[in-house]
Amino acid sequence: MKSPxxxxxxxxxxxxASLARLIETKSETLTxxxxxxxxxxxxxxxxxxxxxxxxxxxxxWFDDPVALAxxxxxxxxxxxxxxxxGPALDAVKAALGRGLPVVTANKALLAHHGVALAxxxxxxxxxxxxxxxxxxGIPIIKTMREALSGNDVTRVYGILNGTCNYMLxxxxxxxxxxxxxxxxxxxxxxxxxxxxxxxxGFDAAHKxxxxxxxxxxxxxxxxxxxxxxxxxxxxxxxxxxxxxxxRIKLLAVAQLTETGIEQxxxxxxxxxHSALAQVDGVTNAVAVDSDLLGSILLAGPGAGGDATxxxxxxxxxxxxxxVLPPTLGLPPAKLVPxxxxxxxxxxxxxxxxxxxxxxxxxxxxxxxxxxxxxISLESIVQRRREHAADATTAPVILVTHETTEAAVRKALxxxxxxxxxxxxxxxxxxxxxx
Amino acid sequence: MKSPxxxxxxxxxxxxASLARLIETKSETLTxxxxxxxxxxxxxxxxxxxxxxxxxxxxxWFDDPVALAxxxxxxxxxxxxxxxxGPALDAVKAALGRGLPVVTANKALLAHHGVALAxxxxxxxxxxxxxxxxxxGIPIIKTMREALSGNDVTRVYGILNGTCNYMLxxxxxxxxxxxxxxxxxxxxxxxxxxxxxxxxGFDAAHKxxxxxxxxxxxxxxxxxxxxxxxxxxxxxxxxxxxxxxxRIKLLAVAQLTETGIEQxxxxxxxxxHSALAQVDGVTNAVAVDSDLLGSILLAGPGAGGDATxxxxxxxxxxxxxxVLPPTLGLPPAKLVPxxxxxxxxxxxxxxxxxxxxxxxxxxxxxxxxxxxxxISLESIVQRRREHAADATTAPVILVTHETTEAAVRKALxxxxxxxxxxxxxxxxxxxxxx
Numbered sequence: 001m002k003s004p005x006x007x008x009x010x011x012x013x014x015x016x017a018s019l020a021r022l023i024e025t026k027s028e029t030l031t032x033x034x035x036x037x038x039x040x041x042x043x044x045x046x047x048x049x050x051x052x053x054x055x056x057x058x059x060x061w062f063d064d065p066v067a068l069a070x071x072x073x074x075x076x077x078x079x080x081x082x083x084x085x086g087p088a089l090d091a092v093k094a095a096l097g098r099g100l101p102v103v104t105a106n107k108a109l110l111a112h113h114g115v116a117l118a119x120x121x122x123x124x125x126x127x128x129x130x131x132x133x134x135x136x137g138i139p140i141i142k143t144m145r146e147a148l149s150g151n152d153v154t155r156v157y158g159i160l161n162g163t164c165n166y167m168l169x170x171x172x173x174x175x176x177x178x179x180x181x182x183x184x185x186x187x188x189x190x191x192x193x194x195x196x197x198x199x200x201g202f203d204a205a206h207k208x209x210x211x212x213x214x215x216x217x218x219x220x221x222x223x224x225x226x227x228x229x230x231x232x233x234x235x236x237x238x239x240x241x242x243x244x245x246x247r248i249k250l251l252a253v254a255q256l257t258e259t260g261i262e263q264x265x266x267x268x269x270x271x272x273h274s275a276l277a278q279v280d281g282v283t284n285a286v287a288v289d290s291d292l293l294g295s296i297l298l299a300g301p302g303a304g305g306d307a308t309x310x311x312x313x314x315x316x317x318x319x320x321x322x323v324l325p326p327t328l329g330l331p332p333a334k335l336v337p338x339x340x341x342x343x344x345x346x347x348x349x350x351x352x353x354x355x356x357x358x359x360x361x362x363x364x365x366x367x368x369x370x371x372x373x374x375i376s377l378e379s380i381v382q383r384r385r386e387h388a389a390d391a392t393t394a395p396v397i398l399v400t401h402e403t404t405e406a407a408v409r410k411a412l413x414x415x416x417x418x419x420x421x422x423x424x425x426x427x428x429x430x431x432x433x434x
Numbered sequence: 435m436k437s438p439x440x441x442x443x444x445x446x447x448x449x450x451a452s453l454a455r456l457i458e459t460k461s462e463t464l465t466x467x468x469x470x471x472x473x474x475x476x477x478x479x480x481x482x483x484x485x486x487x488x489x490x491x492x493x494x495w496f497d498d499p500v501a502l503a504x505x506x507x508x509x510x511x512x513x514x515x516x517x518x519x520g521p522a523l524d525a526v527k528a529a530l531g532r533g534l535p536v537v538t539a540n541k542a543l544l545a546h547h548g549v550a551l552a553x554x555x556x557x558x559x560x561x562x563x564x565x566x567x568x569x570x571g572i573p574i575i576k577t578m579r580e581a582l583s584g585n586d587v588t589r590v591y592g593i594l595n596g597t598c599n600y601m602l603x604x605x606x607x608x609x610x611x612x613x614x615x616x617x618x619x620x621x622x623x624x625x626x627x628x629x630x631x632x633x634x635g636f637d638a639a640h641k642x643x644x645x646x647x648x649x650x651x652x653x654x655x656x657x658x659x660x661x662x663x664x665x666x667x668x669x670x671x672x673x674x675x676x677x678x679x680x681r682i683k684l685l686a687v688a689q690l691t692e693t694g695i696e697q698x699x700x701x702x703x704x705x706x707h708s709a710l711a712q713v714d715g716v717t718n719a720v721a722v723d724s725d726l727l728g729s730i731l732l733a734g735p736g737a738g739g740d741a742t743x744x745x746x747x748x749x750x751x752x753x754x755x756x757v758l759p760p761t762l763g764l765p766p767a768k769l770v771p772x773x774x775x776x777x778x779x780x781x782x783x784x785x786x787x788x789x790x791x792x793x794x795x796x797x798x799x800x801x802x803x804x805x806x807x808x809i810s811l812e813s814i815v816q817r818r819r820e821h822a823a824d825a826t827t828a829p830v831i832l833v834t835h836e837t838t839e840a841a842v843r844k845a846l847x848x849x850x851x852x853x854x855x856x857x858x859x860x861x862x863x864x865x866x867x868x
Contacts, residue, residue: 022584022726032651032768033583033760131581137727139573139581146757147565147573149467150456150747217466275733278709292456292744293571293735299709300730310726313584323580323757326467334466 005034005320006041008072008100010065010091011080015105015132016045017052018305019080019312024054030313034320042072044091069094076101076319078312084108092117092128099124101324103315105132105308111206114213114220115335118327127324129315134207135160135284137307138300139314144214144288145329151290153215157253157431158286159279160207160265162302163191163198164230164250168267169280172238172247178231190282200229201250201265208252212263212338214329215254215288221263221338228266237353237428240397241269244351244379247277251431259342269351269430275299276433287433346405349378349430352398352412355422356382362420366396369418373411376401393422399430439468439754440475442506442534444499444525445514449539449566450479451486452739453514453746458488464747468754476506478525503528510535510753512746518542526551526562533558535758537749539566539742545640548647548654549769552761561758563749568641569594569718571741572734573748578648578722579763585724587649591687591865594641594699596716596736597625597632598664598684602701603714606672606681612665624716634663635684635699642686646697646772648763649688649722655697655772660780662700671787671862674831675703678785678813681711685865693776703785703864709733710867721867780839783812783864786832786846789856790816796854800830803852807845810835827856833864 007023009016023030023040031037044062062068069077069091077095079102081088088109095102096117104110110117110133121127131141135158144156159165167181176184182199185191197203209222230250241248251268254261270277275297279285284302289295301307318324328335356362363382370377378399400408412425441457443450457464457474465471478496496502503511503525511529513536515522522543529536530551538544544551544567555561565575569592578590593599601615610618616633619625631637643656664684675682680703689696704711709731713719718736723729735741752758762769790796797816804811812833834842846859 026584029586030584032764035760035765138730139577142576142581143573146752147576147748148744149751150460150464150744152463273712275709275712278707278712290744292740292747294741296572296732296734298730298732301728306726307728310582310584310724313726314581317583318580321757321759323755323759325755325757326469330466331469 002036004037004039005316006039006073006075007078007316008042008068008074008076009040009078009080010044010068011082012043012045012052013080013082014305015308015312016080017054018309019078020052021054022309022313030317034317036320038316038320041074042068044068065091066094069100070098074100076103076316078316079104079106080312082106082108084112089113093120096120096124096126096128099126101126101319102128103312103319104128104130105312106130107133107203107206107210111209111220111222114210114328115332119332121327122332128327129318131315132308132311134210135286136300136302136304137310138284138286138298138302139311140211140286140298141214142314143298144211145325148288148290148293151292153256153288153290155253155255155289156211156215156286157251159249159276159284160204160252160286160302161198161201161250162282162284163195164204165279165284166190166282167199168230168233168238168248168250171233171235172242175235177235178233199231201227204250204252204265208254208263208265211286212254212261213335216256216261217330217334218261218336218338221340224263224338224340226264226266230267232426233267236395237426240353241351242272244269244399245272246270246430247272248428249276253431257341260339262341262346264346267428269428270433274433346429348402348432350400350403350408351428351430352400352408353426354396354398354415355393356396356420357422358392358394359420363396365418365420366415369411369414370398370400373407375403375407375411436470438471438473439750440473440507440509441512441750442476442502442508442510443474443512443514444478444502445516446477446479446486447514448739449742449746450514451488452743453512454486455488456743456747464751468751470754472750472754475508476502478502499525500528503534504532508534510537510750512750513538513540514746516540516542518546523547527554530554530558530560530562533560535560535753536562537746537753538562538564539746540564541567541637541640541644545643545654545656548644548762549766553766555761556766562761563752565749566742566745568644569720570734570736570738571744572718572720572732572736573745574645574720574732575648576748577732578645579759582722582724582727585726587690587722587724589687589689589723590645590649590720591685592720593683593710593713593718594638594686594720594736595632595635595684596718597629598638599713599718600624600716601633602664602667602672602682602684605667605669606676609669611669612667633665635661638684638686638699642688642697642699645720646688646695647769650690650695651764651768652695652770652772655774658697658772658774660698660700664701666860667701670829671860674787675785676706678703678833679706680704680864681706682862683710687865691775694773696775696780698780701862703862704867708867780863782836782866784834784837784842785862785864786834786842787860788830788832788849789827790830790854791856792826792828793854797830799852799854800849803845803848804832804834807841809837809841809845
C-alpha cells in the first residue's frame with residue numbers, strides 16, 4: 001500500500017461538506033480504486049462550530065485558507081471557497097508556489113486568472129485540476145483534455161446554467177411567467193437571492209471561456225464573450241418556438257470561424273427533436289464538434305453538492321494516481337493568444353418578433369427591408385392581435401434563413417425608422433444542430 | 435523534450451490505417467499536447483504491398499504480430515487485429531509478458547479474456563487500455579474508470595450497436611421492412627455480409643459485459659448476458675410503439691439488483707421524449723446511473739475509422755503522459771466474482787402483441803389470464819384486422835404496468851394453451867428512463 005494522499009480542504013459549503021463526508025464514508029472503496037488512502041489532513045472554513053454532518057474535532061483546523069495552503073502538512077490543496085479574488089486566489093497561489101497540485105471548482109477564478117495560474121503551476125512543476133468548475137458532474141474537462149486529445153475541435157456548445165434551464169423548462173411546461181418562475185426557483189434554492197449572475201448569462205460565460213481555451217488551445221478571454229441573458233424571453237416566444245418546431249435554451253457557443261473565435265451566450269432556438277432540446281430542468285449538457293469524432297454530447301447534473309463533489313473527487317483520485325495533465329490541455333507557453341472573430345456574433349437563422357401597427361403596406365414594407373439586406377425569409381406570420389383593447393398592433397413573426405447578425409440589426413433598424421413598430425424588435429438566434 | 439513514444443501497431447484495417455495517417459499528419463499537435471513525439475516504430479499487417487494511404491516503406495515491418503509484440507523496439511503495443519483468439523490474443527500476451535502497455539479496440543478479446551489479461555498485465559506492472567473497444571469514439575471507458583471513480587454505479591445502459599440503431603431508425607423513418615433495410619445497410623457498409631454478430635445482439639453483449647465489470651467492480655461474465663436481437667422487430671411494432679409514445683431501440687442494460695447483477699440486450703421500448711430516444715442512425719449512446727451523479731449520458735459516433743482511431747489515440751496519449759489506470763478500474767485481485775441476479779431478466783413494463791382468433795370471450799379470457807398472474811394492464815387495444823382475406827384474427831396489443839418476465843411468460847403460455855392465438859405471442863420490454 002502506498003502512502004496516503006493528504007488533502008487540505010478550504011471551504012466547507014455544500015460541496016466541501018459533501019466531499020468531506022464522502023471521503024469518510026467511501027474510504028474503503030476509494031482506497032481500493034486508487035491503491036492508497038485519501039485522508040483529510042487539514043481544513044479551513046469560516047465557522048468551526050457549525051454542524052456540517054461530519055466530525056471536525058480531529059482535523060487540523062485553519063481559520064485562514066492561505067495558512068492551510070502555505071503551511072498545512074498536505075499533498076494537494078482543494079479550493080472550494082469560491083470567488084475570483086481574495087482568499088481563494090491567494091490560497092491557490094500559495095499552494096502552487098509550494099508545488100502542490102490544486103483541485104478547484106472555482107469557475108470565476110479560472111475564467112479570470114486561468115492562464116496566469118497555469119503558468120504559476122507549470123513553473124512549480126505542478127498543475128490545477130478543475131473538473132467541477134464547468135457543468136458540475138459532467139466530465140467535460142477530462143473529455144476535452146484527454147479523450148479528445150487527438151482531435152481538432154471546431155465548436156463547443158451547450159446548456160451550462162441549470163438555473164436558466166430550470167426556468168425555461170418550467171415556463172414552457174407550465175406556461176408560468178418569467179417573474180413567477182424566478183420566485184419559485186429562488187424559493188427552491190435553484191436561484192440566488194440576486195439572480196443576475198445566473199439569469200444574466202454571466203455564469204455560463206465564465207464556463208464557456210474555460211471550455212474555449214481547452215477547445216482551441218488558446219488563452220482564456222472572458223471579456224470577448226457576447227452575453228445576453230434570458231430575462232427578455234417571454235411565454236409568447238416559447239409558444240411561437242414550439243409552433244415552429246424549436247425549443248428555447250440558453251446556449252453557450254464557442255466556434256472557430258475563418259477570422260477567429262466566436263464566443264457567445266444567448267437564448268437560442270434549437271430544433272425540438274435534437275438531443276440537446278430534451279435536456280430539461282437543472283440538467284446541463286455539452287456538445288463538442290471535432291474533426292475525428294464529428295459530434296459528441298455529454299449530459300448530466302450541472303450542480304448540487306454530491307454531483308459537484310463527485311467531479312472534485314475524480315480530480316483528487318487522478319492526483320492520487322499520479323495523473324497531472326497540463327492545466328489547460330497544453331503547456332501555458334504553447335497556448336496561442338485568443339483571436340476574436342471579426343464578424344458580429346452568430347451566423348445562422350433568426351427568429352424576429354415585431355409588434356407592428358396594423359396598417360396597409362406594413363407587411364410589404366418589412367419584407368422589402370429584409371430583402372434589401374439580403375435576408376431571405378423562411379416564414380413571415382402575422383399572429384392574433386395582441387389585446388382586444390389594443391387592436392392597432394399585431395405581432396408579426398419572421399424566421400430568417402442563414403444570415404449575419406449585422407444584416408439583421410441593420411434591417412431591423414430600418415424597419416423601426418419606417419415607423420411600423422410599436423416596441424423594440426425582439427430577436428432570438430436559431431442554432432442549426434446536426 | 436522527452437524521448438519519443440515508440441508504437442508497435444498490429445493491424446492496418448480501417449482503424450489501423452486511419453491511426454497511422456493521423457500520427458503522421460497530426461505529429462506536431464500531438465507532440466505539443468503530450469510533450470513528446472509519438473512515432474510509429476513497427477507495423478504488422480497481412481499484406482505489405484497494399485496501398486493504405488500512407489508510406490510504409492520506412493517502417494520496421496513484421497509479418498507476424500507476435501514477433502512485433504515480442505521483439506519490436508517499441509514502448510507500447512497497439513492491437514487492431516481483432517478476434518478473440520489467434521494472433522490478437524497471442525500478440526497481446528507477448529506484449530504484456532514483456533511489460534509493455536497494450537492499447538486495443540478488441541471487444542471480443544476483452545469480453546472473453548479481460549480478467550486473465552488484466553491479471554497478466556498487473557503481474558508485469560503494466561495495463562491494457564481499450565477506450566475504442568466500447569462505443570467507438572465515445573469516452574465511456576475513461577468516464578467510468580476515472581470520472582466516476584468516486585461513484586457507486588447502479589445501472590449502465592445504452593445503444594451500443596450502430597448497425598441495429600441504423601436499421602431501426604430507417605425502419606421507423608421510412609417504413610422499410612427489416613429485410614430490405616438489412617440489404618441497404620450491407621450495401622452501405624453499415625452491416626457485414628454475415629450480419630448475425632450485429633443484429634443478433636452479440637456485438638452489444640460483448641461491449642456490455644466489459645461495461646458491467648467497470649460499473650460494478652466485478653469479473654467479466656459474457657455468458658450471463660441475456661441476448662435477443664432485432665430480427666423479430668416489425669414495422670407494426672414500431673408503429674404501435676410510436677402510438678403509445680415510445681421508440682424501439684436495441685438496448686444493452688446492466689443493472690444491480692438485490693440478488694445480483696442483471697445483464698441483458700434486447701429490443702426495448704423507451705419513452706419517445708427521452709434523450710436516448712433521439713439517438714438515431716449509427717450513433718451510440720451510454721447512460722450511467724450512480725449514487726453521486728444521478729444519471730449522465732454520453733452520445734457520439736459508435737464506429738468509423740477516424741472516430742475509433744480517435745479513441746485509440748487518446749489511450750496512446752495517456753500512455754505517453756505516463757497515465758496507466760488499472761485495466762478494469764481495480765487491481766484484478768480486487769474484482770469480485772460476477773453474481774448473477776436470481777430473477778429472470780428485466781422487471782418493468784411489457785408490450786405484448788397477440789394475433790387473436792376473433793371469437794366472443796377471447797378478450798375477456800386473455801385479460802383474466804393476466805389478472806391471475808398479477809399483471810396489471812395499462813392498456814389493451816384491439817387493432818384493425820390483419821388482412822381483409824383473413825378476417826378471423828385481429829391483432830391485440832397489451833401494455834402492462836411493471837411486472838416480472840416470469841409472470842409475463844407464464845400468462846402468455848396459458849393464453850396460448852387456451853387456444854386464442856394464431857401465432858407465437860410477441861413481447862417487447864419497456865424501460866422506464868428518468
